[in-house]
C-alpha cells in the first residue's frame with residue numbers, strides 16, 4: 163500500500179493532519195473539498211480534507227468541470243479508502259426525462275463501488291436513488307434551498323441523511339435550525355457565490371443558451387454591463403461608476419475562515435468548500451487553511467494565529483474580493499456581498515506539481531529521505547519558469563519551504579534556460595518532497 167506508506171511518513175513527519183490525534187470526545191465537523199479530477203481528490207486528501215465530492219460528466223451541475231468518468235470514480239473511491247477518507251458523488255442536476263431514463267444504471271454503479279454518499283437535489287432522483295442505490299446515504303444539495311427546520315424534517319422523513327443548507331441563511335437561522343433537528347447539516351464556508359437563489363438562475367441560459375441548471379453556467383452575473391437609454395443608441399451609461407466598468411451583481415467570493423470560532427461550536431456536521439473547476443493551488447491552499455484552524459479548535463488551541471496565516475494565504479490565490487456572505491450583517495463596504503472590481507485578485511500562481519519520476523504519477527512510491535540531503539525532484543511545470551525563480555513548496559501542516567531555482571534539466575538530462583507550462587523538469591532540492599506536492603511562485607518575481 164504505497165499511499166499508506168506515504169501517509170505514515172507524512173504523519174510521522176508532521177506534514178499531514180492525523181485525524182486520530184484529535185482529542186477524544188471532541189466533535190469534529192468534516193472538511194469537505196471539491197474533487198474536480200482524480201488527482202485533485204488525492205491532493206485534497208493530502209492537504210487535509212476529510213471527504214471530497216466529485217461528479218461524473220452526465221449527472222452533475224458542473225458539466226464543464228474536470229468531472230470524472232465512471233472508472234475514475236471507482237479509482238477515487240479506492241483512494242478514499244486508502245486515505246481513510248470519504249467520497250461523495252454529485253448527481254445534482256434537475257434531471258430531464260432522458261437523464262432519468264439512464265440514471266438507474268449509474269445509481270446501481272455507485273452502490274456497487276460503495277461511494278459514501280450521493281448528493282442530489284431533484285426529488286425524482288431521490289426516488290430513484292432509494293430504489294437503485296438503497297444502501298448509499300443521501301445528501302441533499304444546496305440547490306434544494308433548504309431554509310428551515312420543517313424542510314429538513316421533510317427531507318429526513320424521505321431518507322435524506324445530510325442536508326446542505328441554503329447559502330442565503332444567516333448565522334442565527336443556522337443555529338436555530340441546528341437546535342431543532344438531529345439530521346446531519348452541512349454549510350458552505352468558502353468559494354464562489356451565486357447572486358440568485360443558490361444557482362436557481364436562468365441568466366446564463368437567457369444570454370447565451372448555457373443553463374446553470376444543467377451545469378454549464380458561464381457566470382454572466384460577473385460580466386461588465388452598461389445601461390442604454392432607448393432614444394440614445396450607442397450611449398452607454400454606467401450603473402455603478404468605476405474605472406473598470408459597471409457591475410450589477412458581481413458577487414464576491416465567500417470566505418468564512420475568520421468566523422470558524424463561531425461556526426465550529428454550532429454542531430454543524432460538515433463545512434464545504436466550493437470549486438470543482440478551480441486549480442490545484444486553490445485546492446491545496448484553501449483545504450490546508452481550513453484544516454489548520456479546525457484542528458486547532460479540536461485541540462482547544464487559540465485560533466488566531468492559524469486564522470491570520472490562513473487568511474493571508476487565501477489572499478494569495480486567485481479570488482474575487484472576499485465576503486462573509488449572508489451569514490453576518492455587513493461590517494461596511496469592504497464586507498459587501500457584491501464588488502465593483504471585475505478582476506480576480508492574486509499574488510501567486512501555480513509553479514508546478516511534484517512528480518516522483520519522469521513518468522511518475524502520484525501512486526508511485528517515494529521515500530522520505532534524509533532531511534539534510536539533496537533530493538532530485540521532477541516538476542510538472544504549470545507556469546513559465548527560469549533560473550532564479552523562487553519556488554514555494556506547500557506542506558499540509560501549513561508550512562512553506564522556499565527554494566531558489568538555480569538551474570534545471572529536462573527529463574533527458576539536457577540543461578534548460580526556460581521551462582514552459584506542460585513540460586517536466588528536474589532539479590535538486592535540499593528537503594524531502596512528496597508526489598503531488600503543490601509548488602507556487604510569486605507573480606512578477
Ligand code: SF4
Pocket residue numbers: 355356357358361362363364365366374379380381382383384
Ligand atoms: S449566472 Fe451567476 S447567479 Fe446565475 S447561476 Fe451562474 S454564477 Fe449563479
